[in-house]
Every structure is written in C-alpha cells, then in structure tokens.
Amino acid sequence: MHINNTTFTDETKSDTSSDVDEAKSIQRDDNKVEPESANEYISGDRIRCPECDGDTVASADGSKTICSACGLIITEDEIDRGPEWRAFDANERDKKARVGSPTTTLMHDKGLSTNIGWQNKDAHGQSVSAEKRRKLKRLRTWNERIRTQGSKDRNLKHALGEIDRMASALGIHQTTRETASMIYRQALKADLLPGRSIEAVATAVLYASSRMDGVARSIDEVATVSRVPTLEIKRTYRYIIRELDIQIPPTNPIEYIGRFASAVGCDDETKRRARALIQQATSKGVHSGKHPVGIAASALYAAGQLCDAKLTQSEISKAADVSEVTIRNRYREILEASEGVTSP
Structure with a gap:
C-alpha cells in the first residue's frame, strides 16, 4: 500500500507539472504577436487599431501612430528628429534656436549675408574699448561695401527700402x-x-x-x-x-467699404447694406468707367441713409478723399440701380 500511494503521488505530480507547463505555453502563445499579423490591420493607406479596430491618427511631431478611440500607440519612430531642447513660448524658442531666419525677398541679398550689429559690446554685454569701437566701425563700413558690390545690388537695396517705407506708411x-x-x-x-x-x-x-x-x-x-x-x-x-505682361484685375469697390466704414464709425448693418448696393450696381454696369473709390463712398452714404446711420457726405468725403459732388452723383445712380429702391 505504501508503494502504491507513493507511485500514485508521483504520477499526480507529473500530471500537474505537465498541465502547468502546457498552460504557460498557451499563455506565451497568446501574448506573442506574429509578425505577419500586423498586415491584417493595414487597409490601403489607413492603419486600423489592433485592439478596437478604430481609426488612427499621427501625433503632433509625426513620430507616433495613435488610436483615436482607445489611445493605443500602434507605431513609434525611435529616432527623435527634433531639437534636444524644449521651449514653451516663441521667445524661448528663438533664444534656443541655432539657425537663422528663413530667406526673404524683402532684402536684396535675401537675408543670407552677415550683418554686424550697431551695439559696441562684447559677448558678455560689456562696452568695448575705444580702439575696438574704431575697428568695429571700419568692419561695418567694409561689410556694407561687400554686401552691395554691384550696381544692381545697390539699386535693389535702395528700391526695397523704399517699398518697405511706403508699405509701412500705408x-x-x-x-x-x-x-x-x-x-x-x-x-x-x-x-x-x-x-x-x-x-x-x-x-x-x-x-x-x-x-x-x-x-x-x-x-x-x-x-x-x-x-x-x-x-x-x-x-x-x-x-x-x-x-512684364502682368494681368491686373479690375478693382472691386467692395474692397474699400471696410476701411471707409471704420473711418466714419458705422455699424455692421450699414456695411452689409453698402456691399449689397455695390453688388446690385455692378450687376447692372453702373460702375463701368467710374472710379471705384467714388462708387464705394457713394454706396456707403446710400446705405447710411437706408439704415438711418446718420452719415454725412462731408464725413465720407474726408474718409474716401473724394468730392461731395461725386458722392451725390453716384449716390443717385446706385439707388436707381438697386432693386425696388429709387432715389428720394
């Protein structure tokens, strides 16, 4: 009996150990992802989530593919192609960046040349000696000469400066x-x-x-x-x-309404009515052969009369830089061209 009990116990332990090993093997097989199974979740150009079959989106930096439903990270680029530093605002980003500004056509050299600053200070912010100030002055002079060696460069530099000056004023x-x-x-x-x-x-x-x-x-x-x-x-x-064979489209009088309306301080309803009057007048050819500024000023005055905005011809004349006679003449033509509206 003792031998039989011992034999039965050994057999039971052997069976139990076998069952445990088999269960572990099954668990490992369940957790293992077969390489070819990833293709089952790619449909055309769209990658589906293997967990919930949801749509996926790319992260802000484009390094990860994330499920929009459950948040699972499907793919991840191990190479970080961004900078090694972090910035939380534009000023901090500009200070830490080690590259210059992009090229621009507003500078004669497109911003690619070196510019020596006007401050006579060293890297620590301390003022330099008189001898170094004289040296920096000579360097700035030669730097300007080198940047504009040819006559076309000097011409372009002067012209772009004029364009920037006038554009700023306007x-x-x-x-x-x-x-x-x-x-x-x-x-x-x-x-x-x-x-x-x-x-x-x-x-x-x-x-x-x-x-x-x-x-x-x-x-x-x-x-x-x-x-x-x-x-x-x-x-x-x-x-x-x-x-240069440049095709310039005709000026639309509606483009002036916003600026004139802001100058005289009228409301949005008057501006909408003025734009509608111009569209009706344009459809009937009233604007043909007439200055768009005069059309816009007259339409704004007409809209003010229809909306009880209390706009005077003098105010609009100063804002649009046209005569009051022009406003009165175009005002009648615009009202007559409007649907169901005649001049008083």
Whole structure:
C-alpha cells in the first residue's frame, strides 16, 4: 500500500507539472504577436487599431501612430528628429534656436549675408574699448561695401527700402510687400529701369502688388507717401505691367467699404447694406468707367441713409478723399440701380 500511494503521488505530480507547463505555453502563445499579423490591420493607406479596430491618427511631431478611440500607440519612430531642447513660448524658442531666419525677398541679398550689429559690446554685454569701437566701425563700413558690390545690388537695396517705407506708411501687410519685391526683381532682370527713377518704379510695383492681392489702396493714396509725382507713377505703372505682361484685375469697390466704414464709425448693418448696393450696381454696369473709390463712398452714404446711420457726405468725403459732388452723383445712380429702391 505504501508503494502504491507513493507511485500514485508521483504520477499526480507529473500530471500537474505537465498541465502547468502546457498552460504557460498557451499563455506565451497568446501574448506573442506574429509578425505577419500586423498586415491584417493595414487597409490601403489607413492603419486600423489592433485592439478596437478604430481609426488612427499621427501625433503632433509625426513620430507616433495613435488610436483615436482607445489611445493605443500602434507605431513609434525611435529616432527623435527634433531639437534636444524644449521651449514653451516663441521667445524661448528663438533664444534656443541655432539657425537663422528663413530667406526673404524683402532684402536684396535675401537675408543670407552677415550683418554686424550697431551695439559696441562684447559677448558678455560689456562696452568695448575705444580702439575696438574704431575697428568695429571700419568692419561695418567694409561689410556694407561687400554686401552691395554691384550696381544692381545697390539699386535693389535702395528700391526695397523704399517699398518697405511706403508699405509701412500705408499699412500694407508682408505678403503684398513680397509681391512688390518680386515684381521689382523681374523689372530689374528685364532691364526696364534705365531712364526711370528707382522711386517711381518702386511706387509702381507697390501699387501693382496691392491690386493683385486685393488690397484697397488707390494710386492717389500711394502717391501721398511717394517721392515722385502722380503722373510719373501712372506712366511707370502702365509701362511695367505692359512689359512684364502682368494681368491686373479690375478693382472691386467692395474692397474699400471696410476701411471707409471704420473711418466714419458705422455699424455692421450699414456695411452689409453698402456691399449689397455695390453688388446690385455692378450687376447692372453702373460702375463701368467710374472710379471705384467714388462708387464705394457713394454706396456707403446710400446705405447710411437706408439704415438711418446718420452719415454725412462731408464725413465720407474726408474718409474716401473724394468730392461731395461725386458722392451725390453716384449716390443717385446706385439707388436707381438697386432693386425696388429709387432715389428720394
């Protein structure tokens, strides 16, 4: 009996150990992901989540593919291609960045040359000696000469400075300034500048870029900040667009409404009514052969009368820089062209 009990116990232990090993083997097989099974979750260009079959999205830096439903990280790029430092605002990012600003067409050398600062201080912020100040002054002089060695470089530098000055005075944004600089570079490359002043060509290309980008600035407004007469600007403008074959779309009077309305302080309802009046007048050809500034000013005055905005012709005349006679004449034409509205 004792031997039989011992034998039975050994057999039981052997069976139990075998069952445990088999269970562990099954558990390992369940946890193991077969390499070919990953392809089952790729459908075309879309990767599905292997857990919940949900859609996946890429992380902000593009290094991870994450399930949008359960948050599981599907794939991860082990190489961090970003900087080794962290920044929490734009100023901190600019201080830690070790690269310069991108190239720009607003500078004659596109911002690729070295610029020596005007401050006579060392790396620790301490003022340098008189001898080093004289040396820095000579270095700045030679640096400017090297940056503008040729006549075309000097021409371009002066012209881009004029474009930036006039655009700042008119409140024209960066995109339009870049368009103007590109047109000037094309004119310089096509050798269209001989016989014309740099200021005239710079003013003409700024006006052309304003019209191309839909910026509401009349040629008279541009002439107020220029150093050349209006007649010369008009001649140069026609010459540049003809020689470079630039297609300038007609000016839409609606583009002036926002600026004029802000100048006289009218409400949004009046601005919407003015734009609607211009659209109706344009559809019937009232604007043909007439200055868009006068059309916009008259439409704003007409909208003020219809909305009881109490806008005077004098206020709009000063804001739009047109005569009150022009406003009265166009005002009647706009109202007559409007549907169901006649002039009083």
